[in-house]
Amino acid sequence: MKLSRYFPILEWGRTYNATTLTNDGVAAIIVTIMLIPQSLAYAMLAGLPAQIGLYASIMPLIAYAIFGTSRTLAVGPVAVVSLMTLTAASTIAPPGSAQFIAAALVLALLSGLFLLLMGLFKLGFLTNLLSHPVVSGFITASGIIIATSQLKSILGVKASGAAMPELITSLFAAIGTVNVPTLVIGVLATAFLFWVRKGLKPLLIRLGLKPRAADLTAKTGPITAVAVSTIATIALGLEAKGVQVVGDIPQSLPPFSVPLIDLELWQKLAIPALLLSIIGFVESVSVGQTLAAKRRQRIDPDQELVGLGAANLSAAFSGGYPVTGGFARSVVNFDAGAETPAAGAFTAIGIAIAALFLTPFLASLPIATLAATIIVAVLSLVDLKTPRTIWLYSKTDFAAMAATIGITLLAGVEPGVIAGVALSLALFLWRSSRPHAAIVGRVPETEHFRNIDRHKVFTDPRILTIRIDESLTYLNARWLEEFILEQVADHKDVRHVILMCSAVNAIDASALESIEAVNHRLDDANIRLHFSEVKGPVMDRLKRSHFLDELTGQVFLSQNTACKKLIEASNHQDAADNGEDIWRERGLI
Known part of the structure; x- marks a missing residue:
């Protein structure tokens, strides 16, 4: 040292002249x-x-x-x-x-x-x-x-x-x-x-x-x-x-x-x-x-x-x-x-x-x-x-x-x-307890996702994407849980919820517990919970827990990939559901 x-x-003294x-x-x-x-x-x-x-x-x-x-x-x-x-x-x-x-x-x-x-x-x-x-x-x-x-x-x-x-x-x-x-x-x-x-x-x-x-x-x-x-x-x-x-x-x-x-x-x-x-x-x-x-x-x-x-x-x-x-x-x-x-x-x-x-x-x-x-x-x-x-x-x-x-x-x-x-x-604690979060959709002809209230974007009623713009801590864990469930209640056709985590630098134990509760409650409603753009240090901590084993959905590298795959999966599910209805009408099942 x-x-x-x-x-x-000793540093500036060496060059003194x-x-x-x-x-x-x-x-x-x-x-x-x-x-x-x-x-x-x-x-x-x-x-x-x-x-x-x-x-x-x-x-x-x-x-x-x-x-x-x-x-x-x-x-x-x-x-x-x-x-x-x-x-x-x-x-x-x-x-x-x-x-x-x-x-x-x-x-x-x-x-x-x-x-x-x-x-x-x-x-x-x-x-x-x-x-x-x-x-x-x-x-x-x-x-x-x-x-x-x-x-x-x-x-x-x-x-x-x-x-x-x-x-x-x-x-x-x-x-x-x-x-x-x-x-x-x-x-x-x-x-x-x-x-x-x-x-x-x-x-x-x-x-x-x-x-x-x-x-x-x-x-x-x-x-x-x-x-x-x-x-x-x-x-x-x-x-x-x-x-x-x-x-x-x-x-x-x-x-x-x-x-x-x-x-x-x-x-x-x-x-x-x-x-x-x-x-x-x-x-x-x-x-x-x-x-x-x-x-x-x-x-x-x-x-x-x-x-x-x-x-x-x-x-x-x-x-x-x-x-x-x-x-x-x-x-x-x-x-x-x-x-x-x-x-x-x-x-x-x-x-x-x-x-x-x-x-x-x-x-x-x-x-x-x-x-x-x-x-x-x-x-x-x-x-x-x-x-x-x-x-x-x-x-x-x-x-x-x-x-x-x-x-x-x-x-x-x-x-x-x-x-x-x-x-x-x-005031800092109050602001931290109410982080900014937005429902986002894809900007047409791009792979960018922005707030639906600020931009003209493409959304799918079966998929709800919530972008969280703060780290998740004990201060805002309860707020996040209530916010997600309120949004799901307002969107009746939702089958998939994606938490876009590009701005999340940390998830502490209290926030993880709230996310686990959300995961179980959405599962009871036959809704899958997914994550996208999770940062490396956050992912490392999640891997040390049992949460990923219980997660009903997936963790995607990018939000664009998540939407493409979930839209495709939803389309297949809709096709299967429609086919079953036709068979039921014909008395075949």
């Missing part, structure tokens, strides 16, 4: 400039001291570079995971307190362990419990909650709440205490960042800059907002006028930390940590696969679990909090030309340098500027077009999405995602 299977760094180093280095510089204000902002969103955002952007990036498979995924604090950290840790202690920070470390530890175990046991498929509509709805609702929660920092008021009703109520209650200088900074920073995102790149291109260079320059807009607002705060003495600032940030590298060993605390945080790790993985692997496809590369989802698990464990032991792959910084990393995960390690070095030498310059940074950074970042996550698209395509998927959005907004993050998963599973 190749060691590089578990340590992808000076050109790759240069490309990774340039990308790291750009991502570092972007990540410094983001790390501070997301730590604030998570209810943690600003330096913890920097700590969470150092060792986790190095761990992912060793164990991750995506060449361009940028790992670190992200908005949704920060909100989930705030929600979970707030049940333990008030934000910012020592107990709260300890809970955040435990969340990182438990998330890392869950991800690592899922990766080692190849359980990446468990993330399929979260359907796309549920994830999309959850992220949209989370983006709305996050943006609303940051309005308090834009207005310079005190407000709290984990869901929209509490947030809106507390904001309205504090509206009379708005700090005007803070409001001016917040509004100007938000407007500037929105303009940078939409308008700066076209302006730079008109001024003669190449598109790629213009795009990367526009991505550094938050640094400009940070620098200008910090200088303005110092020059105008705005802190004395009530403008809240980040304050002193320790000049240090991430400390070695040991998460609190408290079984009762671990038990309280286990479910939130599991949800956090699944949401984080789904977001990360989606970004990783999208970027990998653009370069005709691939990522290994199970190894990605290991890489993200290692990143979160590193965060837990280096004073950080839960992390995952971020969309915005990963796209910047990709566009900047990163070729290997080493770009993430170089970014970690850049963040470490910032933590050591640049933090004194950030002490007067207005919190309103960080809030503006968060608002502009998360509003790009709010997708108001997808709900309409999903409504037109699938009402059941829309129901899951709408429930996720509604419950997340009204009750909070954890109830929203749990409700979304539960409803998705319930």
